[in-house]
Amino acid sequence: MDQQELIQTLSSLPLGDIRYFNSIGSTNDEALTWAATGADDLSIVIADEQTAGRGRLDRPWFTPPATALAFSLILHPKADEKPHLSRIVGLAALSLADAFGKLGLAPQIKWPNDILLNGCKVAGILTELTWAGEEVDYMVVGVGVNVAKGAVPAIEALTFPAISLEHVLGEAPDRIRLLHNILTSFIALRPHLHSASFMAAWEKSLAYSGREVQVEMGSEQAVTGKIAGLGSDGSLRILDAHGRTVTVRFGDVRLRLVA
Ligand code: BTN
Numbered sequence: 477m478d479q480q481e482l483i484q485t486l487s488s489l490p491l492g493d494i495r496y497f498n499s500i501g502s503t504n505d506e507a508l509t510w511a512a513t514g515a516d517d518l519s520i521v522i523a524d525e526q527t528a529g530r531g532r533l534d535r536p537w538f539t540p541p542a543t544a545l546a547f548s549l550i551l552h553p554k555a556d557e558k559p560h561l562s563r564i565v566g567l568a569a570l571s572l573a574d575a576f577g578k579l580g581l582a583p584q585i586k587w588p589n590d591i592l593l594n595g596c597k598v599a600g601i602l603t604e605l606t607w608a609g610e611e612v613d614y615m616v617v618g619v620g621v622n623v624a625k626g627a628v629p630a631i632e633a634l635t636f637p638a639i640s641l642e643h644v645l646g647e648a649p650d651r652i653r654l655l656h657n658i659l660t661s662f663i664a665l666r667p668h669l670h671s672a673s674f675m676a677a678w679e680k681s682l683a684y685s686g687r688e689v690q691v692e693m694g695s696e697q698a699v700t701g702k703i704a705g706l707g708s709d710g711s712l713r714i715l716d717a718h719g720r721t722v723t724v725r726f727g728d729v730r731l732r733l734v735a
Pocket of ligand 1 (some may be wrong): 501503504505526532533537546547548589590600618619620
């Protein structure tokens with residue numbers, strides 16, 4: 477990635493500082509360390525390659541050089557955002573969906589943090605919070621996008637089918653322009669985090685709406701039923717076989733193929 481062009485392109489946005497690395501362990505780790513020593517709101521860490529990229533549930537996240545978009549945004553949530561921190565993953569997901577929509581694609585959000593194209597994962601989000609006593613001090617929103625075909629891990633390493641933008645578009649889009657579009661959407665949507673229209677947009681973009689799914693929650697009993705929508709905190713509402721609505725706050729959603 478051309479660092480000069482990156483800085484120049486992002487200069488039109490109201491960001492904090494920018495740190496670019498040709499290669500790094502994990503942009504989220506760098507952002508967490510930077511935030512702890514005082515980074516401004518909307519400071520961003522971007523890397524061409526990650527050697528120890530992390531996904532949810534401590535899964536590795538593959539970021540070979542020149543194939544992917546990997547960045548971490550540092551947020552200092554404002555007072556009016558603090559009651560809605562659980563919606564930030566939705567804010568990032570909607571920003572990605574919006575940017576992919578500008579490429580003529582029809583993305584869907586697989587709750588809580590995956591973006592799907594043609595039913596396959598093209599991007600993931602990892603949010604991490606640091607507390608100062610009872611209050612959130614800062615939040616890191618890590619985003620990984622499979623831009624070129626080489627960003628998609630070997631099938632044996634996948635827990636869910638994956639795809640890249642290049643697979644769908646026929647060519648890999650420009651990573652810097654894509655990043656600019658994602659950040660533009662994030663900045664524009666952020667003031668609407670508290671609103672009903674934000675929740676409606678998030679709900680409208682959900683994959684498998686009204687369909688039979690299974691939500692795996694580690695050692696807890698899996699929940700099965702139809703996706704009924706989102707709670708106001710961004711939790712997933714599942715309508716089970718007994719007509720009860722079950723609220724799910726974390727987990728991996730899988731479509732259930734019922735005969
Ligand atoms: C997931 O799907 O489980 C979340 C993947 C998040 C990956 C991104 S890449 C940039 C940032 N740095 C990391 O180490 N992880 C996130």
